[in-house]
Amino acid sequence: MSTTPNPAVAQTFMVFATLRDDTDLAEFAALRDDEQKQLEVLRLEGRIGAHHVSPARRATFIEVVAADEKHVAETxxxxPFARFFDADVYPTTxxxxxxxxxxxRS
Known part of the structure; x- marks a missing residue:
């Protein structure tokens, strides 16, 4: 089964996630390369679009392409960083x- 979303049924969601206060920052930093590699895999599969980080606000914004919110959660x-964040998912137009x-073109 392909993990690449079908553009005909896929929707875009904006995920706003904030870093939990109890995050072990050493563990978080140790997973940075793994996170970047996985983001690249997801981009190549068409499951992740834009990704922005606001270190000053301990937040990240991720565009996810999926059929529904269940598939967003699966993505x-x-x-690797997922366990450190509380995420809110917003369907977009x-x-x-x-x-x-x-x-x-992409």
Whole structure:
């Protein structure tokens, strides 16, 4: 079974996640390379789009492409950092024409 979302049924979600106060920062730092590698795998599969980090606010924003929120959770669970964050998932509207054209070129 392919993990790549079918563009015809996939939706985009914005995930806002904040670092938990009880995070072991040494353990967190030790997993940084693994996190980056997994993000790249997910990008290549078309499951992750934009990813932004706000260290000052201990937050991250991740665009996830999935059929539904259950699949968003499954995608997030593959990330090594997932256990350190509390995430809120927001469904977004379909991309406008410019964004759709950009995605088609990617």
């Amino acid at each position: 997030l669970a593959t990330l 379909p991309p406008d024409a410019a964004e759709a054209a950009h995605r088609a």
